[in-house]
Amino acid sequence: MTAREYGQYCGVTRALELIGERWALLIVRDLLVGPRRYGELAAGLPRIPSNILAARLKELQAAGIIRRGPRSRIIVYELTPYGRELEPVVLALGAWGFKAMGDPRTDQIVTPDSMTMALRTAFRPDVAADLPPTAYGARFGDAGLLIRVDGPALHVARGDGPVDLSFAAGPDIRRVISGELAPERAIATGVVEVLRGPGDLLDRFASTFHLAA
Known part of the structure; x- marks a missing residue:
């Protein structure tokens, strides 16, 4: 070394x-x-x-x-x-750093791997266990992810597939995950664009993936 x-x-x-x-x-x-x-x-x-x-x-x-x-x-x-x-260490650091992220700068990007780890950090298996299985197609900038939640199990992969809700968002999705911005308000203000499926499923997404800022 x-x-x-x-x-x-x-x-x-x-x-x-x-x-x-x-x-x-x-x-x-x-x-x-x-x-x-x-x-x-x-x-x-x-x-x-x-x-x-x-x-x-x-x-x-x-x-x-x-x-x-x-x-x-x-x-x-x-x-x-x-x-x-190191996985629990990285997830814990992600949760800790989330509290100090603030607003995104114009030069900051979201990558598929960084968003995958962010979702794993924010995932609440205890909440998801009581919700119906749900598949989300999410596009964060250039990062397209297929997110499948089945009870307390989470699977995130690149690519497309059958989904219940497809949406696009930028780094401001942080405000939805933190609870700072209600899902319906996120849609109304353009922070989240629903591409396919019922928009009210974004409430389920926000309940399933949550980190307090």
């Missing part, structure tokens, strides 16, 4: 030495969604310099957090079991 050392014998210190370098945790975040090729990681983190991405991948491999898993002749990167133990 070439990451910085803090000179302290502490679990938090060691964790920061392993994943505290810039971009490292975002690489882990995207790999929690699924294995990714180098180009897919670069596309999901459009501001990361190529030399930094290569360095972080090498460091994370050396730490046993990720590994190269060959698929035919294509090399993909995936989390090791040790790396997957």
